[in-house]
Amino acid sequence: MANVKEFEHYSDIEIIGKILDGESKLYELIIRRNNPFLYKIGRAYNYTHHDTEDLMQETYVNAFYNLSKFEGKSTFKTWITRIMLNNCYQKNKKHSYKNENTVEEITLEKNKPMFQNHTNTEKNILNKELGHVLEKALNKIPEDYRLVFTMRELNGLNIAETAEALNISETNVKARLSRAKTMLRSEIEKMYSPEDIYEFNLVYCDRMVERVMAKITTK
Numbered sequence: 001m002a003n004v005k006e007f008e009h010y011s012d013i014e015i016i017g018k019i020l021d022g023e024s025k026l027y028e029l030i031i032r033r034n035n036p037f038l039y040k041i042g043r044a045y046n047y048t049h050h051d052t053e054d055l056m057q058e059t060y061v062n063a064f065y066n067l068s069k070f071e072g073k074s075t076f077k078t079w080i081t082r083i084m085l086n087n088c089y090q091k092n093k094k095h096s097y098k099n100e101n102t103v104e105e106i107t108l109e110k111n112k113p114m115f116q117n118h119t120n121t122e123k124n125i126l127n128k129e130l131g132h133v134l135e136k137a138l139n140k141i142p143e144d145y146r147l148v149f150t151m152r153e154l155n156g157l158n159i160a161e162t163a164e165a166l167n168i169s170e171t172n173v174k175a176r177l178s179r180a181k182t183m184l185r186s187e188i189e190k191m192y193s194p195e196d197i198y199e200f201n202l203v204y205c206d207r208m209v210e211r212v213m214a215k216i217t218t219k
Contacts, residue, residue: 004028012076016067024064024216030076031060031209037077037155038084039200044150045088046139053208055091059084060212074164078157081165085147137184145180152177 007015007026012033018026038059042052063080070079138146151162152173163170 013072016070016076019064020067025213027060027064027216028209028213030063030080031212032205034060034077034080035205035208036200038080039204040150040154041081041084041147042088043135044138044146045092045143047088047091051091053204053211055084055087056208057211057215058087060208061215062087064212064216075161078161078165081151081157082167085165141180141183145176145183148173148176149180149184 004025007018007029010018010029012030015026015029019030035056038056039052042055043049047055059080062083066083070076138149141149147166148162151157151165152159157165159170159173162173166173168176
């Protein structure tokens with residue numbers, strides 16, 4: 001079996017093809033590429049770090065055993081996001097926000113992420129205290145808005161991908177994001193970078209790889 005690093009430049013589709021041909025070891029690349037992304041989703045649901053790790057592991061295992069069902073109609077990121085969202089939802093059905101205001105009452109966003117051009121060296125320095133403050137602020141936002149904000153602003157999905165992942169209309173994505181930004185405006189304008197929130201560092205990334213790979217190789 002080839003060294004995993006030799007395939008780091010391969011696309012998700014190419015790696016999946018290799019995995020389906022028996023190169024299961026390459027699944028490590030899929031895990032590493034999606035760890036920070038899925039972690040933010042779990043934390044957006046207000047799950048603890050450990051609960052989020054458990055949900056991530058479940059998601060990766062689910063995805064691995066269903067890779068043959070991935071048809072490429074959407075991006076792999078969108079596909080695995082929907083699995084993670086479903087796992088989060090099943091774990092926490094009681095948190096449902098159904099009293100969303102009508103779209104007409106909400107000012108739609110201009111399809112432009114708030115995080116841009118964060119190249120200043122000082123802004124790239126992790127500020128742990130600020131990160132904790134912002135995480136707490138996000139956790140006060142109703143789940144529907146928090147999830148859309150996390151997808152668009154922290155994970156960088158575009159409007160169409162966010163709508164597909166959450167199974168809502170693109171108009172609703174814009175509306176919810178606009179409302180979320182209004183709720184967080186004063187805090188968001190002080191943010192350094194998306195990575196400061198819900199950080200999933202290398203130590204945890206390595207551990208997640210070990211957990212998932214051990215799970216799928218023992219079944």
